[in-house]
Amino acid sequence: MKRYVGILSLALILLAGAVIFSICLGSVGMSPGEVFRILAAGGGKSTHAKILWEIRLPRVLAAVILGGGLSVSGFLLQTFFQNPIAGPYVLGISSGAKLFVAMTMIFLLDRGMMITSAGMVASAFVGSLMAMGFVLILSFRVKKMSMLVVCGILIGYICSAITDFFVTFAEDSNIVNLHNWSKGTFSGMGWEQVGMMSICILFCVAAAFFLSKPMAALQMGEAYALSLGVSVKRLRVALILLSSLLSATVTAFAGPISFVGIAVPHLMKLSMKTAKPLVLIPGSFVGGALLTLICDDIARSLFAPTELSISSVTAVFLVPVVMVMMIRRRRTE
Amino acid sequence: MNLHTENLSVGYGKKVVVDQVELTLQPGQIVTLIGPNGAGKSTILKTITRQLDPVKGVVYLGKKQLSTWQEKEIAKELSVVMTHPVSPELMTCREVVSMGRYPYTGRMGNLTAQDNEQVEKALALVHGEDTADCWFHELSDGQKQRAMLARAICQQTEIMVLDEPTSYLDMRFKLDILKVIRILAVEEKKAILMSLHELDLAQKISDLIICVDGNKISDIGTPEEIFTGNRIQKLYKIDEGCFDPETGAMFLSKEEKSPEVFVIGGGGAALPLYRKLSRKQIPFVAGILSENDVEYRVAKAGAQQVVAAKAFFPLGQEKLEEAKALLDSCKWCVGKVRDFGPGNMENQALLAYAKEKNKLISEEELWQR
Numbered sequence: 172m173k174r175y176v177g178i179l180s181l182a183l184i185l186l187a188g189a190v191i192f193s194i195c196l197g198s199v200g201m202s203p204g205e206v207f208r209i210l211a212a213g214g215g216k217s218t219h220a221k222i223l224w225e226i227r228l229p230r231v232l233a234a235v236i237l238g239g240g241l242s243v244s245g246f247l248l249q250t251f252f253q254n255p256i257a258g259p260y261v262l263g264i265s266s267g268a269k270l271f272v273a274m275t276m277i278f279l280l281d282r283g284m285m286i287t288s289a290g291m292v293a294s295a296f297v298g299s300l301m302a303m304g305f306v307l308i309l310s311f312r313v314k315k316m317s318m319l320v321v322c323g324i325l326i327g328y329i330c331s332a333i334t335d336f337f338v339t340f341a342e343d344s345n346i347v348n349l350h351n352w353s354k355g356t357f358s359g360m361g362w363e364q365v366g367m368m369s370i371c372i373l374f375c376v377a378a379a380f381f382l383s384k385p386m387a388a389l390q391m392g393e394a395y396a397l398s399l400g401v402s403v404k405r406l407r408v409a410l411i412l413l414s415s416l417l418s419a420t421v422t423a424f425a426g427p428i429s430f431v432g433i434a435v436p437h438l439m440k441l442s443m444k445t446a447k448p449l450v451l452i453p454g455s456f457v458g459g460a461l462l463t464l465i466c467d468d469i470a471r472s473l474f475a476p477t478e479l480s481i482s483s484v485t486a487v488f489l490v491p492v493v494m495v496m497m498i499r500r501r502r503t504e
Numbered sequence: 505m506n507l508h509t510e511n512l513s514v515g516y517g518k519k520v521v522v523d524q525v526e527l528t529l530q531p532g533q534i535v536t537l538i539g540p541n542g543a544g545k546s547t548i549l550k551t552i553t554r555q556l557d558p559v560k561g562v563v564y565l566g567k568k569q570l571s572t573w574q575e576k577e578i579a580k581e582l583s584v585v586m587t588h589p590v591s592p593e594l595m596t597c598r599e600v601v602s603m604g605r606y607p608y609t610g611r612m613g614n615l616t617a618q619d620n621e622q623v624e625k626a627l628a629l630v631h632g633e634d635t636a637d638c639w640f641h642e643l644s645d646g647q648k649q650r651a652m653l654a655r656a657i658c659q660q661t662e663i664m665v666l667d668e669p670t671s672y673l674d675m676r677f678k679l680d681i682l683k684v685i686r687i688l689a690v691e692e693k694k695a696i697l698m699s700l701h702e703l704d705l706a707q708k709i710s711d712l713i714i715c716v717d718g719n720k721i722s723d724i725g726t727p728e729e730i731f732t733g734n735r736i737q738k739l740y741k742i743d744e745g746c747f748d749p750e751t752g753a754m755f756l757s758k759e760e761k762s763p764e765v766f767v768i769g770g771g772g773a774a775l776p777l778y779r780k781l782s783r784k785q786i787p788f789v790a791g792i793l794s795e796n797d798v799e800y801r802v803a804k805a806g807a808q809q810v811v812a813a814k815a816f817f818p819l820g821q822e823k824l825e826e827a828k829a830l831l832d833s834c835k836w837c838v839g840k841v842r843d844f845g846p847g848n849m850e851n852q853a854l855l856a857y858a859k860e861k862n863k864l865i866s867e868e869e870l871w872q873r
Contacts, residue, residue, distance in 0.1 A: 255593075384613035388606055392590040394555050399606040399659070400579030446594040449612060 175443035175450045182457045186235070189464050193231045194223060196468055198475060225361075231464065233360040233368065237421045238431060238463020239456035240372035242439075244417035245432025246455045247379055250386050250448065251410040252310060255496065256320055258432030259299070259418030263326030265429075267302025268295035268422035269353055270330040276349050277341045288367045288424070295423035299415045302326055307411070354480035355426035357467050364424055371420040375413045376456055382409060383448040390446060428463070429482040430489035435459040437496050462488075505566050505581050505662040506530055506695060507552070512561035514544065514551040520559050521547040523719055529663060529695040534685065536706045537699040538730075539716035540740050545699040546587075548716065549667045552697065553584045565663075579607040583656035587668040589648035591641045597651045598636040601627055604658040626658035627651075630684050646677030653681060657688070664688065666698035670705070678702065682709050704752025707731050715739050745805050755805035761787040763808045765870065766830060766837040766858070768851050772798045774840035777867060782806035789834065791827045792819045792850055819850040827854050837863045838870055 195201045199222055209220045241259065248257040248264075259265050272286075275294040279286050286294075309322040338349065379386075385406045388396040397403050421428060439454040440446055466484040473479060508528040515521040522544035529535055537545040550556045552563055554570065563570040565581060573581075583604070592600065604626065605619040615623070627633050630650045635643055640651065649669060656664055666685070670678040682705055688694045689711075700706040706713060706727070713730045715723035717739055723730060730736070731749040740747075743757045765781065765788040767774050774790070779802065781788045790803040791811030803810045811827045813819045827850075831837055837858035844852045858864040865873075 381611070384606070384609070384611065387613060388603060390592045390595070391600070391603055392592075394553070394586055395584065395590060395603070397555060397575075398553055398579065398582070398584035399603060400576040401606075402575050440594055444594060446592065447599075 175445055175447075175454065178439075178443045179450070179454055179457065182454070182461060186457055186461045186464070189461055189468075190231055190235065193234075193464055193468050194227050196472055197222070197227060229360040229362055229365045230357050230467070232365050233424065234357050234464045234467040235460040236365070236368055236372050237357070237425050237428070239460040240368075240376065240417045241421045241428060241431045241463070242435035242455040242459025243376050243379055243452055244414045244421070246436040246448075246451060247386075247410050247414035247417070248432070249436060250389055251407060251414065252319065253390070253392070254319060255437060256433060256493075258430070259414070259421075260427060260429045260432055261320055262302070262306050262323035263330060264299045264302045264306070264323075264415065264418050265422045265427035266327040266330035266334075267305075268299040268419050269427050270334045271295060271298025271301070272423060273334045273337055273349055273353065277337055280341075288364050291423035292367070292371060292420055295419035296416055298330075299419040299422065302330065303411060303415050352426045355428050355482040356470075356478065356480060357425055358471070358478060360424070368420055368424050372417065375417045375420075376452065378409075379413050380449075380452045382406065382413075383452060386410075386448040390448075425481065427482065429486050430493060431459055431463055431485055434489035434492040434496075435462055438492060507566075507570075507582070507663055507697075508564050509552075510562045510564065512551070512563060513559040514547045514556065515559045516547070516556065518559065521719065522716060522721065525551075525561075525721060527697070527714060527721075527724075529697055531662065531695050532689055532693040533711045534689045534696045534698070534709055535712045535714060536710035537697075537714050537716050538701075538703060538706050538739070539722075543716045543718055545716050546667055549665055549697070549699060553582070553665050554578070576607055579659065579661075581661050582663045582665065583659040583661040585649070585652050585656050585664070585666040585669050587671050589645060589652055593641060595640045596636070597632065597638050597640050597643060597647070598623065598627070600640045600651050601632075601636070601654045601658060604655040604660075607659065622658040622660065623654075626654040629657060629687070630654045631680065646673045646680075649673060649677065649681060653684060657684075661694075663695045663697070666696070668699050668701060671701055678705065685709065703731075703736065703747075707752050748801055748805070751801070753801070755802075756782065758782065758806060758808070759785070759787070761808065763787045763789040763830070763833065764835050765789075766791070766827075766834040766863075767803075767807075768837065768839045768841055768854055768858070769793060769799050769803065770797055770841050770848055770851060771843075773842050775799055775802055777838065777840055778802050778806045789830050791830065792823050792848070792854065794819065794847075819848060821850070824850040824853060828857055831858055831861070831863065834863065836865050836870060836873070837861075838867055839864060840867070 191203055191206060194206050195203055201219060205219065206223065209215055209223050245258040248259065249255055271294040272291055275290065276286050305326050306323060310319055385401045388399045388401045389406060393403055435458045436451060436455045439451055439458045443450060443454055466488060467481055470479040470481050470484045506529055509525050512525040513520045513523045514525055525548055537548060539545055551558050565573060602615055602623045605615060605622060609615060609619060627636050630653050632650045632654055635647050670681055685696060686709055689696050710727055713725060713727055714721055715730065722739060723735060734744050736749055737744045737747050746755050746757050764786055767777055767788055767790045769790055770793055787808050789809045790807045793800050793803060793810060793812045794815055795812050796815035800812060811823055811830060813823050839855045841851055
């Protein structure tokens with residue numbers, strides 16, 4: 172049996188276990204048996220059933236779907252830039268999405284309207300495409316991996332500065348929501364949002380999966396991909412749109428989440444011992460889902476009832492991975 | 505399938521690098537581009553492989569313009585090997601080679617038994633079986649390039665374009681790769697277009713040579729036509745003595761100085777001395793050699809002057825007098841002739857003359873002074 176089949180199966184089993192564990196975890200304790208009973212009954216009238224069905228299950232599903240989407244987005248960006256350090260957070264794409272969501276939120280709240288989830292996704296998508304555009308322009312001029320990261324960080328700073336500017340002049344009552352959201356969190360997810368994000372993310376991941384073959388050719392470099400019959404320009408546009416839509420969806424629903432996009436594809440490559448997109452897209456999705464779910468569990472239970480922002484947990488666990496990766500790469504370059 | 509260009513100007517954007525590129529590829533023929541760095545060889549190849557758009561003019565593949573072909577269909581007709589091997593991470597050598605099957609595989613790129621057979625065949629042809637299961641990024645440049653060639657082979661195209669495929673390789677891999685290319689042209693009737701920096705190899709492998717010189721194609725012809733006179737020296741803008749078109753050998757240029765040492769040679773015995781004198785930049789003259797002596801080319805390249813008689817003629821009294829006059833202007837004379845016979849009696853006389861003038865010393869004595 173191929174190594175990656177084993178790793179993928181293992182990751183799926185772990186993910187299933189983590190889902191059950193995460194549903195049980197919380198201030199109101201539940202046993203796995205109880206969870207299964209409630210799930211089998213399809214809900215119920217008890218408090219436990221309500222907590223499970225309306226709070227925990229959507230939250231867990233959101234972490235799974237968004238975490239998976241985020242790391243697939245990272246994988247697509249890495250293939251696009253042919254650069255292992257690319258990811259939606261590092262390249263400033265999440266910040267661009269955040270800026271536009273913040274602007275739209277404030278604009279609508281000023282007029283006494285609430286933003287819908289579709290509106291969030293749309294404005295995040297516009298923002299991430301704008302940020303991506305900037306990165307693209309810069310990446311034509313600078314080819315070096317380290318410089319690309321610096322550019323991304325700079326774009327992140329600019330976006331944060333503009334976001335701050337809007338927040339400073341917004342009504343206090345309007346920015347409470349924004350503040351919570353912009354820290355990055357999975358709390359307060361409802362079924363409507365879970366449905367919406369599932370459609371976006373699963374569509375993009377499936378589309379990316381069907382681009383596995385040309386993506387594998389692109390890993391050989393643009394010139395060779397071209398000579399193998401890949402329409403490189405079209406593939407690049409597809410990769411940009413898919414990865415932007417993925418990170419936009421994640422940012423719209425959960426705020427900017429750091430480092431999952433870089434670290435997870437890398438960890439999966441190392442453990443599966445392959446870089447084939449055909450294997451790595453599903454691998455990154457499952458791995459991203461698992462890691463994000465675990466990080467969310469830590470974020471909400473470590474100092475319960477106070478919740479940490481999800482990014483502070485992912486950063487603590489994943490920054491070392493990224494550092495090791497950069498050092499190793501430096502050595503082989 | 506053949507490929508030809510019409511009125512083609514290649515370059516970047518609107519800027520023309522080489523104008524009026526007219527070339528035709530025929531099955532079974534190896535066409536080689538030579539020319540100095542930056543002359544535009546790669547620009548031509550990049551245009552033909554669609555990495556660059558033509559500034560002007562048309563590339564025809566078969567009867568149709570290249571730009572009207574579908575990408576996937578071109579990939580079945582034309583494969584590419586570039587100078588720099590790529591370094592995809594976590595791919596085995598076999599996986600890299602099997603990328604060549606891309607135009608033939610289905611939606612998800614899974615290999616059929618037939619695809620695998622082609623991959624193995626290509627690996628065997630380049631003698632790359634032993635490294636097939638190694639990580640590609642851990643291979644040496646030579647092994648990588650061999651795999652890239654195998655990848656192009658299992659793409660099963662009638663035309664192959666190679667951009668300086670041997671530039672970073674050691675002698676063995678250079679020869680290996682060119683040998684495979686020769687087999688592909690002769691046995692599989694592939695049309696091959698490549699650029700090479702190794703002139704001696706270009707001379708030996710090519711059916712047709714195209715000289716690219718800055719903004720134009722300066723010469724097209726068989727190696728026999730191109731490697732004559734001073735065409736190569738003019739193409740690369742080097743001194744005439746620095747290159748021997750008949751053997752493809754290169755020499756370092758010498759400074760014009762008045763000679764200090766006269767070397768009496770012949771038959772190969774003085775070859776090491778010529779090389780050592782050139783290396784130490786000691787100006788010398790050599791004589792009396794016949795033009796078909798094995799020493800003649802090296803002496804000619806290194807010495808300020810060579811006293812030489814026409815091939816198959818006796819050295820002659822006239823040349824002896826010329827040599828004596830030259831010897832008078834030198835400080836020392838070293839004799840490096842093993843045997844004297846009817847063909848070099850004059851050198852014996854010259855040696856006696858040097859002794860008489862008290863200029864004859866041994867090689868060891870020369871280095872001491």
